[in-house]
Amino acid sequence: MLRIREFITLLMINNMILRSEMISTYKTTDFSKVVHHQSDHRDGESLHIGIDDTDNRSGRCTTHLAFKVTEQILRKTNACFIDYPFLIRLNPNVPWKTRGNAAVCVRLKSDIKDQQRIIDIVKYYVESEAVVGSGSNPGVVFFREPQLPETITEFSRNAMCNILSRRDAIRLAEKYNIEYFLLGNGRGIIGSLAAIGCLLDGDHTFEAIAYRRPENFGTSRILDSDRIIECSKSTYPYTFNNFDFTNRRVLIAPHGPDPVFCGIRGENARIVVSSLQSLNIEEKLEGCMVFRSNQGTNMHLRNEIKLPEAKSFTSGHIRCMVSTRPQIVQGGHTLFSIENREGFRIPAAVYEPTGLAKTASLLAEGDILELGCGIRRASSKHPKILNVEYFTVLELAKVFELHNPLCRTCSKSMKSEGKGKGFQCKKCKLKESSSLQKASIQIPREISTGLYIPTPKAHRHLTKPMHRFGLEKGLTDYSKDSAIHSNWFFLN
Ligand SMILES: [Zn+2]
Incomplete structure (x- = not known):
């Protein structure tokens, strides 16, 4: 040898x-x-x-x-x-x-x-x-x-x-x-x-x-x-x-x-x-x-982020609830707020290059998430922000939309006459009193529970690729x- x-x-x-x-x-x-x-x-x-x-x-x-x-x-x-x-x-x-x-x-x-x-x-x-x-x-x-x-x-x-x-x-x-x-x-x-x-x-x-x-x-x-x-x-x-x-x-x-x-x-x-x-x-x-x-x-995300004390530039994961409706802002990034179990709120950002911003914009208030993220330092323009590296949708909230009631005679959607003034049908002109309520209709969600991770070209060295989950x-x-x-x- x-x-x-x-x-x-x-x-x-x-x-x-x-x-x-x-x-x-x-x-x-x-x-x-x-x-x-x-x-x-x-x-x-x-x-x-x-x-x-x-x-x-x-x-x-x-x-x-x-x-x-x-x-x-x-x-x-x-x-x-x-x-x-x-x-x-x-x-x-x-x-x-x-x-x-x-x-x-x-x-x-x-x-x-x-x-x-x-x-x-x-x-x-x-x-x-x-x-x-x-x-x-x-x-x-x-x-x-x-x-x-x-x-x-x-x-x-x-x-x-x-x-x-x-x-x-x-x-x-x-x-x-x-x-x-x-x-x-x-x-x-x-x-x-x-x-x-x-x-x-x-x-x-x-x-x-x-x-x-x-x-x-x-x-x-x-x-x-x-x-x-x-x-x-x-x-x-x-x-x-x-x-x-x-x-x-x-x-x-x-x-x-x-x-x-x-x-x-x-x-x-x-x-x-x-x-x-x-x-x-x-x-x-x-x-x-x-x-x-x-x-x-994902070794850098193993640690659980504790709010509000978590420091800028640290990394980890957190279980939280979406507390404001996500908005797509200039540059194609998605911003929303989350809230931890204790009710502490902090903004979260999903950036466009991750390829996840559009998906994140489908989240809704009340959704329960796990976020993997880094904490971006507060600046004169913004407070501390969670920069999202992955998110898991654990539970989807039910989302309702309010609709004007349907006309009793012709089933067309009625028109509101103004706040507290009732409704009128556009077709047959039937009027309904103000006691008639808008109908709350559950709308289907366009996002499902599960894990969402960035597109491979946006992966950091530590990012765990989708197919490594389970391996x-x-x-x-x-x-x-x-x-x-x-x-x-x-x-x-
Ligand atoms: Zn009608």
Whole structure:
């Protein structure tokens, strides 16, 4: 059985020989040997590495940094990966996030000598790749114990839906002897700590991300949309957000200058890798890595929003009643008010790009809903608003319309003579006294009970796609010992 380093070296040699057939190398590479080898090293020292906020708007990306770091660890050390690298999306409603608010975590076992080497590799890459001053404030944490303290996992749960302070993160790191390394204003310590504290021992998904070679950064990505559609159909429901069939849009590739070529998301490592391979990407790539992730899990909405105390920029869900009739406003957004069990009222907004605004306008006073939402800060123009990310109609209210009574002789609708003045038939001129009441008629509702979520192109990374409802993994679907068991890292 090959050791990791030898295997990678062998791969590099293969690549040199097969340079003209790079794609087939990519397609036929089998990493299962690496994986088998790794289980032999489980008795080493633990090292959990969290990295956050190395992204910035000029296109660097934290997952790519994790890919580079992983490559170096595989090449230069004998460390064993005890889990897939994690790609953790944090509260998407914080205003100062970089693009996707992603943090990464790598969990290893190694001997002490390798441990120091690994820490140096990480620091080197964070220092050289992160562009401080153009929007990134990197934070890296190194935790060396095998067991994560409950306080750190609690902090992580909070980071999915709340606004946390750098000061609290530093205090926590110091309390538990967690080494940290910060650049810029160091805000990245929040996400890096949250990443190591996130165990993904409940629902989780996977993403295979393919990275571009530097010479291709900024050029357009050539992808065969027919293949993406085919792959999407054949792997349904075990991959998600590949293609938006309503808007005929490819969803797997970003458009910016960043190193990500594309990413396939799904329920297990095997399916995301085989889907990626089935695309027959022609561009020569740098490689690919599989992340385990909280993407597509609605993890940020797990927490119940308590009103009125809920703070701006937090996320969660709330059970409530529609308390004013929805209005479609300029821009095609739908606004209405909701009321919680205690009768506290707050406006809610369903924005046009979600594709849900029209549906939401069919809601009526008295409907009982569950909303998943983020809390938008009050401004001089408006109070706090719930920005709706999904809604479930739990109960529909009965809606009545008042109609003028029908004429006793000719059954035509009568006309009101004015308030309290009775009715007259337009046809036969029959008059009725004011004691006759308007008739209340129940009208059918144009919306039914059930779940309504945004159109795929409006999905955030954490948005749970419709078909994942019911596919969620529970505690029993996760076992620490069954970690990494298929192809998860490729170099081209
Ligand atoms: Zn009449």
